[in-house]
Amino acid sequence: xxxxxxxxxxxxxxxxxxxxxxxxxxxxxxxxxxxxxxxxxxxxxxxxxxxxxxxxxxxxxxxxxxxxxxxxxxxxxxxxxxxxxxxxxxxxxxxxxxxxxxxxxxxxxxxxxxxxxxxxxxxxxxxxxxxxxx
Numbered sequence: 001x002x003x004x005x006x007x008x009x010x011x012x013x014x015x016x017x018x019x020x021x022x023x024x025x026x027x028x029x030x031x032x033x034x035x036x037x038x039x040x041x042x043x044x045x046x047x048x049x050x051x052x053x054x055x056x057x058x059x060x061x062x063x064x065x066x067x068x069x070x071x072x073x074x075x076x077x078x079x080x081x082x083x084x085x086x087x088x089x090x091x092x093x094x095x096x097x098x099x100x101x102x103x104x105x106x107x108x109x110x111x112x113x114x115x116x117x118x119x120x121x122x123x124x125x126x127x128x129x130x131x132x133x134x
Contacts, residue, residue: 005108007118
């Protein structure tokens, strides 16, 4: 099974919108559930999802979605530790990344992921990982 790093916007698009991109996200999520893809993400993804859902749909929905996200099948949550942060610091020096984006890339690399599914074009041009656009 292929291991792919998943950015928070994959999940957020599927929860917040009802357009073609959201449908693509939902299909990708089904591939994870059906064990066609083994998903990797940072524990920070939970924070991003709960924050954005809370801001857009309210606290109660954010709590519910956060709980569901933590039970997501075939999704491995990776802790942010000092090694990840040290790698993120290196990536910030090389690329013009925001700190959180650098943490996501460093986390992906720590798990030997060579691809990231994301809507964020800030990940374009990073030679260590290939962006799969939504």
